[in-house]
Amino acid sequence: MFGPFLSPLWGDVNDGLWFPQDASTFAGEVDSTFNMILWICIAFFIPIVIALAWFAIKYHQPKGGKATSRVRHNNVLEISWSVFPAFVLVIMFVRGSWGYLDQREPPTGAAEVNVQAFKWDWSMDYGNGIVSPELHAVVNQPTRLVMRSTDVIHSLYVPAFRIKRDVVPGRYNVIWFEATVASEKVSQAELDEALKDAEENHGGDFDPERYGFTRQGYTYFDLYCAEYCGRDHSQMQTVVVVHETQEDFEAWLAAANVKPEGMTDEEYGRQLYQTRGCQSCHSIDGTRLVGPSFAGLFGTTHALESGEQVTVDENYVRESILDPRAKIVAGYQAVMPSYKGQLTDEQINSLVAFIKSLNGD
Amino acid sequence: MATTEALPHDATAEDHDHGDHPAFLAHHFDTPEQQFDSGKLGIWLFLVTEVMMFSGLFCAYAIYRAMRPEVFVGSSVFLNTQLGAVNTGVLLFSSLTMAWAVRCAQLEQHRMLVGMLGATLGCASLFLGVKSIEYSHKMDLGLLPAGFYSYDPHAVHHHEGLSPFLIWMAAPFAIATIGLLVWYVIAKVRKNAFQSLVAGPLLAAGLSFFAGVGLGMLLESGESTEGVEHVSESAEESLAEIGPLVGEEEGIHRQDPVEPTGVEPIDAADAENEPAVARATGVVGQLAQQETNSGVRQQLLAEERQAEMASGRITTSAEDVTGPVGELVQAIDTPRLGGVFFSIYYCITGLHAFHILVGMGFLTWLIVRAARREFESNYFGPVDYVGLYWHIVDLIWIYVFPLLYLIR
Amino acid sequence: MATSATHAGYAADNYLNHSRGLASWLFTLDHKRIGVMYLIGILTSFLVGGLLAMAIRAHLMAPDGALPLTNDQYNQVFTLHGAIMVFLFIIPSVPAALGNFLVPVMLGAKDVAFPRMNLGSFYLWCFGALFLVGALLSSGLDTGWTFYTPYSTTTDTSVVLATFGAFVLGFSSIFTGLNFIVTINTMRPPGMTWFRMPLFLWATYATSIIQVLATPVLGITLLLLIAERTMHIGIFDPEYNGDPVTYQHFFWFYSHPAVYIMILPGFGIISELISVHSHKGIFGYRFIAYSSIAIALLGFLVWGHHMFTSGMSNLTTIVFSALTFSVSIPSAIKVFNWLATMYKGSISLTTPMCYALSFLFLFTIGGLTGLFLGTLNTDLHLHDTYFIVSHFHYVMMGGTVVAFVGGLFHWWPKMFGRMYNEFWGRISAAIVFIGFNLTFFPQFILGSRGMPRRYATYDVEFQGLHQMSSIGAFLLGFGLLVAGLTLLHALFKGKLAPSNPWGGATLEWHCSSPPPHYNFAHAPVVGDPYEFDHIDYDRSIDGYVFTSPPREVLPKTPQAEPATAKDSHS
Structure with a gap:
């Protein structure tokens, strides 16, 4: 009833007050459990508040007034209001536990994605060396995520699917979902305009949040990190794209780790820099972040923590990507995760080209 | 007295002079019994907190033992059971002397009380002396918490002279003992009965630390004549026995998606x-x-x-x-695994040793008060409370000893 | 007996002016002065924590942050807000400040059992606070107040200083709890049986049990964390094969009972407030008393509900869910009993009563929303979102803090002998109530719509609700400011308070306002703490007087007291 009145407050909402879009097989059950509890709570709360207000007004007396009742206990009443709520609680408990067990048992034959969380990005490994920061799945087909972390605890949270699971270093945590709503694909014109805008106004940084769709033109669901993990915790977000068909998904897979036609190495390197988590620790304008800035880096010589000297050449860049802890520049911490197995040779080459290009002309 | 109608509005309540009750009774208590009961309940509650605190460590022990039984079995052979047993005996004896001390306080046997407290203090000191040998020996071998663990089974562990770790641990005791000796001599020379009554037991306690060191060295060297080889051999044997376990256990607690079938023979x-x-x-x-x-x-x-x-x-x-055995020894020897046992070992025994040190402080305080003859048959609370504390410290060791040293 | 004039008015010689000079305060063993010193420290912490909260809310006015704070700075701000509010303010708030003042007075005793230890725990509190401030001044703290590993073992900020501070504060809390348990056990006056104790004492007793049993586990956890950071002991740090979830178990084994350390004393205050200001005996005394103990004990069994998403086994998870529901029943009992107490009472809508009513409303919401989080499948969605943030603020702030402020207004005349301005008191209660709901209700919606907590920046679709929440927070801050100024004003300009301004029947209303140095010159006569028949309003002193000696309600046979009790005084 307040929806239309309040709706400007929460922006583009078209699915009720309490929930984001309902896009997985779990969402219906979670929402209806939530609503059940909500109504039970209202059923308790309204009488309590009415009684509270009514007593406060009705029995209000000036100072010195005497209470009109001396009843100090009533065992029947007290036992009944202790026991009765317990039955209601049992209903909630049973329903919640069934729903929980559903979420814990992945069906056999689910598509599998290996998820790696690190500060502060995600990398989804689809097998066959195809790795992407985005989570892609096929509608109405269960997907199982096997998750691990290389540094601190993260938590994978997709509100639209109502799923959440911590990603704990040192162990594998598993979660699954079956999306029921597919992403839409925006028109090519709209996509081109957004790409152009990103290129012109944002230095090529395509932020899906800004346009409402991904670089490939899919609308998406938000995927958040829900466990506090440090500086860019709030930016540790990515997108979930749900494909209409298996073919569409495979087409995306095929293109995912390949340099697009007509893109130069530098451009592709820049895109990887933006999408694969480099930019959260390495600036390209000389600002010192967690790691050394890439600006003017190539060809320079640095002292290492070990006391040796190293010249930044192709070999050093490649080694630093694949085995970051081998040579740490003095003054920095050994915190970068290895990208071994996550970047193809072509991608590494493109990154090298990109870093080279930052030296200016 | 409850019949009095006077309401407590007498704002100019007289300050309590101690005329109507004994000096040891704090003025917010009505009777010595109330004071004693309060103290007793207080100390029992404090012991509950101690138990809760140590139980955290015991939980950590249980969890990691359940997760990596092979590490615990393999590592506990490095602990010298003889030294542990000696220390257990010393602590048990000190509990006896402590209980005796309480009895002396109740019976107002003042000199005997000082003696018993001194004996307890001496036992505590002896315990720490033995402990310092245990610690320094392990530190020399590199058996340290996970972050510093550097044990190498192939290296030769023959140290000439005193371990630097031992020197660091013994130095404060050496200084204290020398100080006490000087004090004792001066007190004797000046014929100050009170001071020599205090300094005597303290000096004895200081010396018993070095007795503990000596005893520890004796037992430790007895062990090591058969050689470090013996230790590492038994480590390897016990590892070989539980070899198959490890593979399973690895498979269980790491649900590695890439290796669902568990570890195959390599x-x-x-x-x-x-x-x-x-x-x-x-x-x-x-x-x-x-x-x-x-x-x-x-x-x-x-x-x-x-x-x-x-x-x-x-x-x-x-x-x-x-091969399997080699790999297992490796697994124990690498800091990231073997260290966990020693982390827990140092945490538990370290916290326990800290409690012994605190207890020694309390005992010293009691010795001074006992030498002043402050305790009497209806005021012996402090001795009783410290006694209870001492028994719990002892009791904790009774659990620590089998868990760390004996269970293999 | 006649209404003696000494009942009304400011006692000439009281604990405040009994001795003078700074040293007479710093080295005092008087529980009332220690309580007042605690109060000053705690309110200062509350002010600092509150300003940090304002900074958080101001920053969240815009999706990319309205204040010029970097993400790192934002993380430090919310961490310090949490750490200060939890460790320095809310845990010691009611027990250490109000409890210290009230427990012996309500017992008719001269002091707590161990006055030196009491002063010691105050200094431990100061010492712990210094460490936390030290952490803030050196390189800050950005782990969240929970210090989750491995983040806390790898971050560059001063985790060791802060955890050591929390460790010391834990011991302060243990000693306070221990002192109260002993005091209540051994120093009750003749005639005060367990079931004639004021409910505030029951709540304090239950709280103390938790403090004594749970806090040592926090102590060892923090010690292990310090060892992990300095020596890499490999218990919590996965880098050395430790297990971060084990840390969470250890941590919440303390910190969930700690939630009840925070809320139980609030329950105690509300039981007193509702009864006194309704001038009617508390309804279902035994149920309230037992439910406090039940909460204290059940509170030890539910820590796992903080880890439903961390990776516990299904069975463990479901068991913890079931236990979690069980703890909600005693809380519900209390709410019903308070309502029944008001029924057919004679309700004075004084400032403390306004806060108590506000508490009932807010705590009920806080408690009910806990059901969404105890239910497993909804928790998977709501865990670590703003729904949680809102839930625990409804319980902690809407519950404990509102009760604490209500308690301050209730006992302020007793503590300092001055009345405050009722009008402004009630205004503050109203502003706090409105501001609070405006702040935190939108956060429920934010959370269930998927806004994760501890985010320095957020997606634009959440902006409307965030702004609403921020405006509410400023209003809430303003309301608390009004409350604070009202109380401060009373200290200097308030008219002198009668010894019993509200018509309470518990023992603290028998002594003068403020109480004399030793509280009671003679052991007071213990009556029923909730018997209001013989307390009448006296217009001339604007307070209540006891019209007939309460001795009628003495038990027929005096207690079989431990032999001796009190004889030395008669």
């Missing part, structure tokens, strides 16, 4: 490359089986390396992995 020659490839299932796995498909193989190996990094299971030197 071909020594190809130990480095085979596992991930062999274990990979599905299409990728089939692809990886072909020697020519080096890209996929590399991919899988890299993934495995990553998984290992994620789980922190990086072996420091991969080259001397020769």
